[in-house]
Amino acid sequence: TAVHKEKKKQKEKGDDYDRGSTPLNSNPPRSGSLSERPTGSLSERPPHLVRSKSELVIADKLHARGIEYAYEQPVTLAPGRVRYPAFTIADHASGVTYYWEHLGLLEDPQYRSRWERKRAEYHRAGILGFEAGGGENGTLIETRDDRVGGLDAQHVAKLIDQILLA
Numbered sequence: 156t157a158v159h160k161e162k163k164k165q166k167e168k169g170d171d172y173d174r175g176s177t178p179l180n181s182n183p184p185r186s187g188s189l190s191e192r193p194t195g196s197l198s199e200r201p202p203h204l205v206r207s208k209s210e211l212v213i214a215d216k217l218h219a220r221g222i223e224y225a226y227e228q229p230v231t232l233a234p235g236r237v238r239y240p241a242f243t244i245a246d247h248a249s250g251v252t253y254y255w256e257h258l259g260l261l262e263d264p265q266y267r268s269r270w271e272r273k274r275a276e277y278h279r280a281g282i283l284g285f286e287a288g289g290g291e292n293g294t295l296i297e298t299r300d301d302r303v304g305g306l307d308a309q310h311v312a313k314l315i316d317q318i319l320l321a
Contacts, residue, residue, distance in 0.1 A: 205226065205241075206241075207257070207259050208306075209257050209259055209298070209300055209304075209305075209306040210241055210257050212306050212308050212311055213241070213242065213255065213257060213298065213306075213311055214226070214242070216308065216311045216312050216315055217242065217244070217315065220312075220315055220316075220319075220320065222244060222315065222319055222320075223244070223245075224242045224243060224244045224255075225242070225243045225244075225245075226241065226242060227239040227240070227241065228240070228243040230243065230254065232273075232276040232277060232279070232280040232282070233276055233279065233280065236276060238273060238276065240254040240255060240256050241255055241256055241257045242254075242255035243255075244319060246319070251289060251293065251294055252292075252293040252294070253285075253293065253294045253295075253296055253318070253319065254277070254282055254293055254294070254295050254296070255295075255296040255297075255298070256270075256273075256295065256296070256297050256298075257297075257298045257299075257300075257306075258270055258297060258298065258299045258300070259299075259300045259304070260300070261299055261300070262302065274295075274297075277295050278290070280292055280293075281293070282294065282295050283295060284296075284297065285318050294318070296314065296318060298310075298311060298314070
């Protein structure tokens with residue numbers, strides 16, 4: 156099929172489609188469960204794996220709008236505290252780096268507690284939410300699953316248009 160031919164061409168060129176790397180991120184994905192992208196033309200979908208269906212929605216919306224990003228690129232927020240935001244988007248024209256965190260399990264009290272600590276680390280590092288106008292070291296974008304685990308794709312598209320393409 157066309158997909159198999161494209162994969163073969165990428166392998167010959169040295170691209171790592173099957174291993175899940177992103178074009179902007181030479182770091183392999185961290186361990187844990189990853190959701191594989193649905194099959195389709197590789198020119199239509201970014202070639203990497205993500206951790207959830209909701210992250211897949213975000214990745215597809217970013218890619219559809221031509222926004223380059225790194226997936227789970229390490230960022231040091233405090234001395235010795237490396238974090239892996241779902242998506243890192245560097246806007247070279249404005250000099251702003253956006254860190255997109257998708258929060259899929261906020262109904263779980265332990266998950267919520269860990270997220271609140273992580274958000275505080277972002278704030279101490281000068282990375283503030285877009286609602287606050289961002290911070291001197293970056294802008295944090297947060298999305299959440301609803302109570303039944305869904306993500307509103309139209310809301311994601313609106314955020315991208317409002318924050319990244321404004």
